[in-house]
Amino acid sequence: MNTKVIFANRDFDSAINEAARVIQGGDIVVLPTETVYGLCANALDETAVQKIFDAKGRPQDNPLIVHIADMDMLDRVTAGVPAQAKKLMKAYWPGPLSIVLQKNPAIPDTVSAGLSTVAVRMPQNEIMREVIRRAGAPLAAPSANRSGLPSPTTAQHAFEDLCGRVPLIVDGGPCNVGVESTVVEMAGDVPIILRPGGISPDMIQKVCGDVQVHPSVLDRLKEPEKVASPGMKYRHYAPRAQVYVFEGDKKTVAKDVNTRYHYYNEKPQKPVIFCTEDCAGFYAGKNVRTLGNTAAGAEKTLFAELRAADGAGIGVILFHYMDTMGLAVKNRILRAAEKTPQEVTEN
Numbered sequence: 001m002n003t004k005v006i007f008a009n010r011d012f013d014s015a016i017n018e019a020a021r022v023i024q025g026g027d028i029v030v031l032p033t034e035t036v037y038g039l040c041a042n043a044l045d046e047t048a049v050q051k052i053f054d055a056k057g058r059p060q061d062n063p064l065i066v067h068i069a070d071m072d073m074l075d076r077v078t079a080g081v082p083a084q085a086k087k088l089m090k091a092y093w094p095g096p097l098s099i100v101l102q103k104n105p106a107i108p109d110t111v112s113a114g115l116s117t118v119a120v121r122m123p124q125n126e127i128m129r130e131v132i133r134r135a136g137a138p139l140a141a142p143s144a145n146r147s148g149l150p151s152p153t154t155a156q157h158a159f160e161d162l163c164g165r166v167p168l169i170v171d172g173g174p175c176n177v178g179v180e181s182t183v184v185e186m187a188g189d190v191p192i193i194l195r196p197g198g199i200s201p202d203m204i205q206k207v208c209g210d211v212q213v214h215p216s217v218l219d220r221l222k223e224p225e226k227v228a229s230p231g232m233k234y235r236h237y238a239p240r241a242q243v244y245v246f247e248g249d250k251k252t253v254a255k256d257v258n259t260r261y262h263y264y265n266e267k268p269q270k271p272v273i274f275c276t277e278d279c280a281g282f283y284a285g286k287n288v289r290t291l292g293n294t295a296a297g298a299e300k301t302l303f304a305e306l307r308a309a310d311g312a313g314i315g316v317i318l319f320h321y322m323d324t325m326g327l328a329v330k331n332r333i334l335r336a337a338e339k340t341p342q343e344v345t346e347n
């Protein structure tokens with residue numbers, strides 16, 4: 001299959017029309033969102049949705065997020081919206097927030113992986129929303145990477161992973177947020193964050209009065225039956241390089257990281273250190289990539305830096321985590337890592 005790339009900023013209208021035609025024809029398209037690029041199909045067309053799983057190599061039991069353009073579309077995908085969920089929609093839609101709701105029977109089981117619920121999001125990106133409007137259908141869309149790899153924050157990343165597997169990629173420039181949406185479950189009175197993302201726990205607490213973070217957010221991989229959000233049981237976001245995460249008192253961490261760096265620097269695997277700008281001084285003269293000093297900065301650069309490390313032939317990423325990087329980055333980097341800091345420092 002040939003993969004065509006079109007640039008939305010050159011001719012917005014024809015890009016939207018072409019993407020909508022492919023969707024209506026029952027095929028898949030890569031589109032930008034403000035979080036990461038998505039691999040999209042008509043959420044109501046089971047055969048089209050199956051093409052997403054095939055192109056990504058995605059496990060069939062991991063459900064997809066359904067994207068809507070306007071509130072009018074909500075009734076077509078859900079079977080009711082609790083009051084707390086309505087408040088969150090009012091506050092943060094359009095935006096990087098996916099809300100798990102009872103699903104409308106029109107949503108095929110392939111989308112929800114057989115669950116009675118569906119995760120719904122109204123993205124902010126105007127390209128994505130305009131394609132939804134013109135195709136006249138909600139879009140099921142996971143991140144547009146091959147399963148297990150870091151999510152794509154540019155059209156080029158999506159092209160690297162899906163060239164030959166998808167007929168069309170719409171390039172809308174780099175994504176603003178850079179990590180995926182926050183996934184929040186609204187089953188009880190208190191919203192539970194299943195996956196941290198662009199909307200922080202504090203932002204949800206402000207609207208709902210309370211919030212919980214599911215324990216598996218900061219866990220290692222879990223047994224399948226203990227997983228609340230099926231996506232959590234798979235190794236994710238992982239570059240080819242090995243990732244080791246270090247956190248704690250920053251001087252102690254810097255000492256550990258420097259020791260490890262010297263060790264790997266003598267080996268064929270080339271090491272790189274990822275840290276905040278504030279910590280870069282601990283690693284003078286070494287191969288260092290800084291991710292800014294804020295959560296938003298780290299979110300925006302993380303996936304691109306993981307991919308760039310692979311491109312540069314790096315074997316080992318020594319990740320100096322700081323709390324200022326935020327929960328979403330911590331969750332992603334723990335999923336990308338194969339070992340805990342304890343396992344690294346003990347061996």
Ligand code: TXA
Nearest residue numbers: 035037038063064117118119142143180181229230231
């Ligand atoms: O920002 C995003 O959310 C991007 C863009 C394209 O919108 N999409 C994305 O999709 O990250 P994906 O498929 O890579 O991640 C979806 C996550 C998975 O962890 C999945 O298990 C969870 O949402 N999820 C989907 N439906 C669910 C449901 N009904 N209940 C619980 N978790 C669900």
Ligand code: MG
Nearest residue numbers: 142143151180
């Ligand atoms: Mg994904």
